[in-house]
Amino acid sequence: MNWLKRLWWSAVLLGLLVAVGVYATWQPDRQLGQLVGRWAPEPSTFLELDGMQVHLRDTGPRDDPHPLLMLHGMSSSLHTFEDWQSALQGQHRVITVDLPGFGLTGPSPQGDYRIDAYTRFVLRLLDVLSLKRVVLIGNALGGEIAWQTAVLAPERVSKLVLIDADGYQPSVQSMPLGFRFASMRGLRWIAERVMPHSLMASSVRSVYGDPNKATPDKIDRYFELNLRVGNRRALFQRMDQAQFGNSSVLIRRIQTPTLVLWGERDRMISSDQGAQFCHDIPHCKLVMFKDLGHIPQEEDPPATLAPLRAFLATP
Known part of the structure; x- marks a missing residue:
């Protein structure tokens, strides 16, 4: 019976430790009003679309015949393109947007985070903004949304820029701790309520x-925006609905002139996949950055802007 008592007390101790850990890292949802002041200064605006107040920034000359629309990755926001937008808005119309489920836009009312839902969202956004054609730029998840939009509606995409984009079967070398935590279904109740700043x-x-x-x-930006009410649950739903690599055969249909930018130190998606994109897309140029990671446009804006400017200047 002694072993039974020890087991019982061990379970009690473990339960107490878990309770203390949850209490110490408990993070309630942040309401939109708590976040807007810091993360949505001018030129941020909100646009009603698909039952959401979509956070976007639309800057630069309105007569630009080929505006740029930039799409961020999972658990990110339009802020990842802030430096690019500032540098380019003097010559180009630049639109950045928080995708459904992320940033200040927050969750989709339908809870649909499949790629086809995102491509429909992008096309409706273009219609609302009266944009016939754009240069579509996407990082990670945003990259897959961009190239799938180019497949679905090639007449709407004049050029395509893919930055460490999703699309092929995963070759994850090191998943961020936050994504690992969110992928553990048995811990979802806890993960939706706690978020250690150190984990972020x-x-x-x-x-x-x-x-x-x-x-x-x-780090504070990622931390606070992921606490926006509904975003943690939206991340779980996106991870459950993702079908990584299932549509990779469609990449060969892309005829749009494409620039692929890739950080060689990307530990989430192997740099080999950058070369694979340019193998499958006929009109494609690949530029690698040996010292950069999964979000090169945020990590080193000047270095990544140089090949982008050259690509945009090409007829």
Whole structure:
């Protein structure tokens, strides 16, 4: 019977430790009003679309014949393109947007985070903004949404820029801790209510080629925006609905001129997949950055802007 008592007390102790851990890292949802002041200064605006107040920034000359629409990755936001937008808006109309489920836009009322739902969202956004054709730019999840939009509606996409884009079967070398935690279905109740700041810091640093470039302000941004009411549950739903690589055969249908930018230190998606995109897309140029990670446009805006500017200047 002694072993039974020890087992019981061990279970009690474990339960107490878990309770203390949950209490110490408990993070309630942040309401939109709590976040807007810091994360939606001008030129941020909100547009009603598909039952959501969609957060976007639309800057630059309105007569630009080929506006740029930039799409961020999972658990990110339009802020990942802030430096690009600032640098390009003098010559180009630049639109950045928080996709459904992320940033200040928050969750989709339908709870649909499949790629085809995102491509329909992008096309409706273009219609609402009266944009016939755009240069579509996407990072990670945003990259897959971009190329699938180019497959579905090639007449709406004049050029395509893929940055460490999803599309092929996963070859994850190191998944951020936050995504690992969110993927554990048995811990969903806890994961929807706790978020250690240290866990977010580790996750953000892991997607940079140089972790020291993940500044406290950037970590705070990811931390606070992922606490926006509904975003944690939306991340779980997106992960459950994802079908990574199932549509990769469609990549060969892309005829749109394409630029592929890739960080060689991307530990989420192997750099080999950058070359695979340009193998399957006939009109494609690949540019690798040996010191950058999964979000190169955020990690080193000047270095990544150079090939983008050259690509945009090409007829």
